[in-house]
Amino acid sequence: MYQYTKEDRALVQSRVAEFRDQVERYRDGKLDEDEFKQLRLRNGLYYQRHAYMLRVAIPYGVLSSKQLHTLGRIAEQYDKGYGHFTTRQNIQYNWPELHDVPDLLQDLADVDMHAIQTSGNCIRNTTTDPLAGAVADEIEDPRPWCELIRQWSTLHPEFNWLPRKFKIAVTGSANDRAAVQVHDIGLRLIKNDKGETGFEVLVGGGLGRTPYIGSVINEFLPTADLLTYLNAILRVYNQEGRRDNLYKARIKILVNAKGIDAFKKRVDLEWAQSRFEDDTFTKEHIDQLKSQFPAPKPLATELPEHASEVNSNPLFNQWYQSNTTAHRDSRRRIVFISLKSATAPAGDATAEQMQAIAKLASTFSDSEIRSTHEQNLVLPHVPVGDLYALWKALVKENLATANIGKLSDMIVCPGLDFCSLANAGTITIYDQINARFDNLDYQHELGDISIKISGCMNACGHHHVGDIGILGVEKNGAEWYQLTLGGHAGNKAALGKRLGKAIPQSDVADAIEHILQTFIDQRHEQESFASTFERIGLEPFKENVYATAA
Template sequence: MYQYTEQDKAFVQARVDEFADQVARYNEGMLDEDEFKQLRLRNGLYYQRHAYMLRVAIPYGVLSSKQLHQLAHIASTYDKDYGHFTTRQNIQYNWPDLQDVPKILQSLADVEMHAIQTSGNCIRNTTTDPLAGATADEIEDPRPWCELIRQWSTLHPEFNWLPRKFKIAVTGSRNDRAAVQVHDIGLRLIKNKDNETGFEVLVGGGLGRTPHIGSVIRDFLPSADLLTYLNAILRVYNQAGRRDNLYKARIKILVSAMGIDAFRTAVETEWASSKNEDDTFSEETINALKAQFPLAPKLNGATDQPPAEIFSHPLFNQWYKSNTREHLDTNRRIVFISLKSPFAPAGDITSEQMHTVADLAEEFSLSEIRSTHEQNLVLPHVPVSELFRLWKALNGKRLATANIGKLSDMIVCPGLDFCSLANAGTISIYDQINARFDNLDFQYELGDISIKISGCMNACGHHHVGDIGILGVEKSGEEWYQLTLGGHAGNKAALGKRLGKAIPKVAVADAIESILNTFIRERIENETFNATFERVGIAPFKETVYATAA
């Protein structure tokens, strides 16, 4: 993975010193509340319902064992002994004291991490496929390109005060696991007919209160032009994006108002003038970055047989089937660590568990860990022969919940318990669903299905792209929930359709049960929920859910 250069180290250190100075000036009354807010947001520091919340960047979801140990240390020293992994592959601490934040940033800098641009109206942490560099379906490893984008977007002088936040996602695989169609800019690494690598560029996707699927702005962008083209898009957005209304300020609104063709013309015109002057990079630069992401060494000897222990240990077998995936080296497996146990809120992990994962990554996965936008962790390079030992170790720390991709692997925003924007307590809905469907065998029967829960219109829980989306709304001071069905974030992204009027909090699990029963009734053979929904439409689901409710 990427190792900081001396310049990176000096830069991040300077940023730590800068923030310490800003806190000092704020304490002395030299920075007003609003200005300090703008500055702290650009270092990931929010003020939430109860306290400050610090969001730490995990660039493109890649962590080392050393870094994860440090994140655990921060949680135990400065917070309440846990952290929360977000849907943007970052980690949040919910209870830091303002005066400790400079020390936390210093601890991060010590292990080549930071919290730069994890909030505020600027270019946010770039996200990618959590399986990058480990799957056979990859055209090229996206991580060097993500690192290039990270560097380009870090404190970019022209784009630090945009109309609104700006999110870029990259996929290097034919199977999109980075949800590139629902980002401000989505980049797909592709090859053209001459076998040259480039990007298909999408723009104007996003969730939030006005969900949009991104439009293709360019079929093929030569990879050497990546940054100048991004620069051109950002420049058009910075100049033309709306600033009069917070809710209409994202690039998706601009693209949709102008129409993709007019927006494309504006970008191409700008690019024609600037492509040779701004933010160009050399081939040596990208090659040097590529050299920092070598493939996992090929293992000799063993075959591509599953581990023998699956025949003697049913629970291990279940976990193997549910939580591991093919690696491009058939002697290794990609292992998912579910952070969706029934014992803790989705995405939460204790310091002790972080230390465990860090140790296990060191022992079994070349010291590498990934965070996923589904709020789980991945050990990307585990030898097949070590899977059983790994499972036993994970199981001992409640880290072997065998539910990846299944009903209880829900995406859940922090909700009313932590977030000042939320209308609804998403964590209690998560608990309600977990309690109702606690039988894993039933979940395996259902196959892959996604429930995504957001506590408000801002859609941090990605409810628009869940097979079942749950959105918290407020009605005369009470929590109600709006359900959507048929959303999807993969290759053919789709936004869920509204099932009908919102339902009260106590009825959510009942409604989910009706939906699942309808699915089982309508399903042909082993169809996924998505396939059945596409075939039968929303009507049968509507009928059963509202018949039960009435």
């Protein structure tokens, strides 16, 4: 993975010193509330319902064992002993004290981490495929490009005060695991007829209260032009994006108002002039970044290609089937660690769990860990012969829930319990669903199915793109939930269709049960929920849910 240079280190250390000084000036009354808010947001520090919340960047979801160990220690030292992994591959701490935050940032800087631009109206952490560099279906490793974008976007002097936040996602694989169609900019590494690598560039995707699937703005951008082209898009957005209405300020609104053709013309006009001016980079620079993401060492050929214990241990077999997937080296597997047990909120990990995973990664996975946008963790490079030992160790830490991609592997925003924007609780819905469908065998029979829960229209739980989406709404002071079906975030991204009127909190698990029963009744053999929905449409689900509810 990427190793910080002297300059990277100097920059994050300066940033800590700067923030320490800003906190001091704020406490001395020399920085007003409004200005301090903007400055702290650019270091990931929010003020939430009960306390400050700090969001730490995990650039493109890649962590070393040492870094994860430190994230665990921070949870213990400055928080209540846990952290929350987010849908943008970052981690949040819900209970830091303001006066501790400079020290916390110092601890992060000492392991080459930071919280720069994890909030505020600026370019946020770039996200990518959590399986990058490990999976077989890759055109090119996206991580060096993500690092290039990380550097370019960090403290960019022109684009630090945008109309609204700005999120970029990159996929290096034809099989999109980075949801590039629902980002402000989505980048797909592709090859043209001549075998050259470039990017297909999408713009104006996003969820939130006005969801859009991104439009293609450039079918093939040569990789050497990446940053100048991003600069041109950002420059047009910075000048023309709406600043009069918070809810209409994202780039998707601008793209949609102008139309993609007119927007593209405007960007091309800008780019024709700017492509030799600002944000060019050298081939040496990207080659240097590429050299920092080597493939894991080849394993000796006599090592096994099959985990023999799958035949003797059904629980291990169940975990193997759902929580591991093929590595490009057949002597390794990619292992998912589920952070969706029934005993803690989705995406939460305790300090002890983080430190245990850090240690397991150094023993079994080249000291590397990934965070996923589904709020789980990944050990990307585990030798097949070590899987059983790893599984046993994970079981001990309550980290072996065999539910990746299954019903209980839900994406859940923090909701009313933590977030000041939320209209309704999400953790209680997560608990209800876990309690109702606690049988893993039943979940495995259902196959892959995604439930995504947001506590408000801002859609941090990505409810628009869940097979089953659940949106919390407030109605006469009570918490109600609006269901959508048929959403999808992968290659053929689609927004879910609204099932019908909102239902009260107490009825959500019942409604899910009716939806699943409809699916089981109508399903052809091993058909997935998504295919069944595509075939039969909304009506049969609607009838079942509302007939019984009435």
